[in-house]
Amino acid sequence: MADKNKSHYITAKELRRIAKENINATKAFEKRKKRKNVESEYVTQMKDPANIVEFEDLHTYFYTDAGVVKAVNGVSFSIPAGSTVGVVGESGCGKSVTSLSLMQLVQGPTGQIVSGSIRFRTKAFRRDEKGNKIPVYEMTEENGELVVKKDAKGKPVHKKNELGGNLYETDEKVYDIAKMPTEAMRSIRGREISMIFQEPMTSLNPVFTIGNQLNEVAFLHIEGISKQDAKARSIEMLKLVGIADPEGVYKKYPHELSGGMRQRVMIAMSLLCNPRLIIADEPTTALDVTIQAQILDLLRDIKGKINGSIMLITHDLGVVAEMADFVVVMYAGKIIEMGTAEDIFDNPLHPYTIGLQKSKPTVDGEVESLYCIPGFVPNPIDMPDYCYFRDRCEKCKKECAGEYPRLVKVSDTHSVSCYLYKEGNAND
Numbered sequence: 264m265a266d267k268n269k270s271h272y273i274t275a276k277e278l279r280r281i282a283k284e285n286i287n288a289t290k291a292f293e294k295r296k297k298r299k300n301v302e303s304e305y306v307t308q309m310k311d312p313a314n315i316v317e318f319e320d321l322h323t324y325f326y327t328d329a330g331v332v333k334a335v336n337g338v339s340f341s342i343p344a345g346s347t348v349g350v351v352g353e354s355g356c357g358k359s360v361t362s363l364s365l366m367q368l369v370q371g372p373t374g375q376i377v378s379g380s381i382r383f384r385t386k387a388f389r390r391d392e393k394g395n396k397i398p399v400y401e402m403t404e405e406n407g408e409l410v411v412k413k414d415a416k417g418k419p420v421h422k423k424n425e426l427g428g429n430l431y432e433t434d435e436k437v438y439d440i441a442k443m444p445t446e447a448m449r450s451i452r453g454r455e456i457s458m459i460f461q462e463p464m465t466s467l468n469p470v471f472t473i474g475n476q477l478n479e480v481a482f483l484h485i486e487g488i489s490k491q492d493a494k495a496r497s498i499e500m501l502k503l504v505g506i507a508d509p510e511g512v513y514k515k516y517p518h519e520l521s522g523g524m525r526q527r528v529m530i531a532m533s534l535l536c537n538p539r540l541i542i543a544d545e546p547t548t549a550l551d552v553t554i555q556a557q558i559l560d561l562l563r564d565i566k567g568k569i570n571g572s573i574m575l576i577t578h579d580l581g582v583v584a585e586m587a588d589f590v591v592v593m594y595a596g597k598i599i600e601m602g603t604a605e606d607i608f609d610n611p612l613h614p615y616t617i618g619l620q621k622s623k624p625t626v627d628g629e630v631e632s633l634y635c636i637p638g639f640v641p642n643p644i645d646m647p648d649y650c651y652f653r654d655r656c657e658k659c660k661k662e663c664a665g666e667y668p669r670l671v672k673v674s675d676t677h678s679v680s681c682y683l684y685k686e687g688n689a690n691d
């Protein structure tokens with residue numbers, strides 16, 4: 264029940280209480296992140312072996328001075344291997360926080376993954392009793408016997424992987440990223456999951472050349488790579504992303520490139536280590552329309568080449584329609600509808616998804632003015648206990664005053680969280 268006397272201001276006493284509660288709540292989470300040698304606590308199994316990522320009931324909160332912001336509030340969806348999954352929704356609905364949770368990049372101590380799972384299929388390094396990675400060495404025949412090859416200084420020679428780095432023994436495993444300590448996550452981030460951000464100028468360092476920055480990523484994530492191999496790999500990636508003069512761009516500084524070129528460089532950087540998953544958070548928003556189309560073409564082309572998956576975050580339904588195999592629609596920290604691209608575009612069900620479609624301008628449509636979904640998203644600190652969209656919904660009926668509607672499966676691929684629909688029934 265809303266308190267009638269409640270003002271919008273927080274008293275000093277209340278502030279102290281919130282701060283104390285926040286410190287208590289976040290202390291335990293921060294401690295958990297520092298655990299050592301606890302692999303058994305985060306090794307798990309996929310529900311469906313065809314997936315490379317499975318989010319299940321993920322809750323990521325921010326413990327702010329004004330109260331707890333439930334930025335991601337019970338999100339469950341999967342990313343199948345080799346597919347593009349689009350995550351859409353208006354500003355502040357939790358798209359970025361969902362992806363940052365997957366990278367374990369939510370800013371602590373304020374931001375914390377509070378509960379739920381993020382299962383990820385990984386090529387995990389095998390470890391010896393001391394926790395060190397187990398190297399694979401070159402072998403050679405000596406006196407009819409197979410022995411480890413040694414270099415001139417008597418050191419064993421590492422076998423190289425396909426990227427020119429040292430080869431280590433690995434196992435296919437599934438890790439629950441939500442439970443992994445920070446240290447263990449370092450071997451996944453950048454190597455197996457990489458990220459392309461919205462504004463390349465803020466992600467590239469203005470004082471280093473493009474080559475320098477690409478090589479740096481290679482040195483960081485491809486252990487044992489030589490300078491020549493790093494340079495060759497960087498130039499190969501610049502070529503792959505359609506840069507006509509890769510050797511020239513390699514020597515340039517970020518400010519010497521156009522916005523589209525910089526975004527291509529960011530994509531080249533994300534591809535350096537052959538990731539299984541690329542998260543692209545609004546990758547084209549800062550670019551003009553023709554360049555946007557080129558970058559989307561490039562992403563599509565690259566997905567085929569690397570045989571990986573893409574999690575594409577955008578507020579632009581047009582981008583999702585062109586790129587995604589599956590679409591997840593978020594609203595105020597929750598998934599309100601998800602399905603294949605056809606489900607969402609040909610048969611949108613949730614009044615919010617329908618509103619999003621209507622608010623998209625079309626060239627041939629005779630739209631006189633753009634449709635605007637009325638009202639605002641509720642205050643994230645004080646969410647109602649009924650459907651979060653109710654105060655903006657034009658189809659609201661009596662049941663909608665009840666508890667928050669659960670996500671129902673209207674078909675094998677299509678789910679929606681709205682009282683207008685029942686299990687197995689896509690017609691309201």
Ligand SMILES: Nc1ncnc2c1ncn2[C@@H]1O[C@H](COP(=O)(O)OP(=O)(O)OP(=O)(O)O)[C@@H](O)[C@H]1O
Pocket residue numbers: 325327332334352353354355356357358359360361370373374578643
């Ligand atoms: N560091 C933070 N501290 C407090 N609240 C945060 C923080 N980062 C995000 N939030 C809150 O979490 C919610 C989800 O934010 P998020 O960045 O995921 O939105 P988004 O869907 O990516 O939006 P956009 O389209 O604007 O990028 C918002 O209510 C936001 O205010």
Ligand code: SF4
Pocket residue numbers: 613614615650651652653654656657658659660663668680681682683
């Ligand atoms: S549950 Fe009711 S209020 Fe919520 S979106 Fe559906 S019709 Fe609208």
Ligand SMILES: [Mg+2]
Pocket residue numbers: 358359360544
């Ligand atoms: Mg965002």
